[in-house]
Amino acid sequence: MGQLSFFSAQIDQPAYDDLSGLLAAHGQASRSDSGTRVSVVVTEVWRAEALVDEITATGAAAEVVFTDEGNPIARTTHSHELDDLHRRWSSGAVKSMPTGWVPSPRALRLWTIAAGERDGDRFLLGLDPHAPDTHPALATALMRVGVAPTLVGTHGRAHALRIAGKRRLTHLLEYIGEPPATSEAAAHWPAVVGF
Structure with missing residues (x-):
């Protein structure tokens, strides 16, 4: 890969707002008297561990726990510092x-870690199946950063934003930086192949 863009996640300062990338995926923000907790159930342990590292870099405390079915969850502790994020990403319930x-x-990097998947010479960013009204808006949000996706998810496929083409994939990689330092992450990270 060539020189990283100055917008890259690897030089961007971590901030609480970066956790919006988890909400763009299938993550949830829940509010209680103790504050807001942001959490996301993922398919593999490497994803949860990488997310905890990224979340911790923002200054929020985070941990990996498991569902009763054994699925890993990356989640923050409850914090009032995340209340504004919850308010902005909620309309009622x-x-x-x-x-x-x-x-x-960094938000796009978290989204990629939580719900990204290589699909041949394309890349899929997973969407929340329980928030279908967000899907077109999230496609537009990606267009704002120069990564024009296609919304997919009909005919039984999981809802996702598909990114295809050398230019778009290269721009995505410049934006999100290198994969987390695991062989599993490298196998799932976007790549510019077959061009």
Whole structure:
């Protein structure tokens, strides 16, 4: 890969707002008297561990726990510092993308770790099946950073944003940086192949 863009997640300062990348995926923000907790159930342990590292870099405390079925969860502790994030991404009890949201490089990196999957010479960013109203808005949000996706998910496939083409994949990689330092992450990370 060539020189990283100055917008890259690897030089961007971590911030609580980066956790919006988990909400763009299938993550959830829940509010209680103790504050807001952001959590996401993932398919593999490497994803949860990498997310905890990324979340911790923002200054939020995080941990990996497991569902009763054994699925890993990356989650923050409850914190009032995350309350504003919850408010912006909620409309009543429903997840709702904030109007005009533009993913920071680190938010897009978290989304990629939580719900990204290589699909041949394309890349899929997973979407929340329980928040279908966010899907078109999230596609528009990616367009704002120069990564024009195609919304997929009909005919029994999982809902996702598909990114295809050398230019778009290269821009995505410049934006999100290198994969977490595991062989599993490298196998699932976007790649510019077959061009």
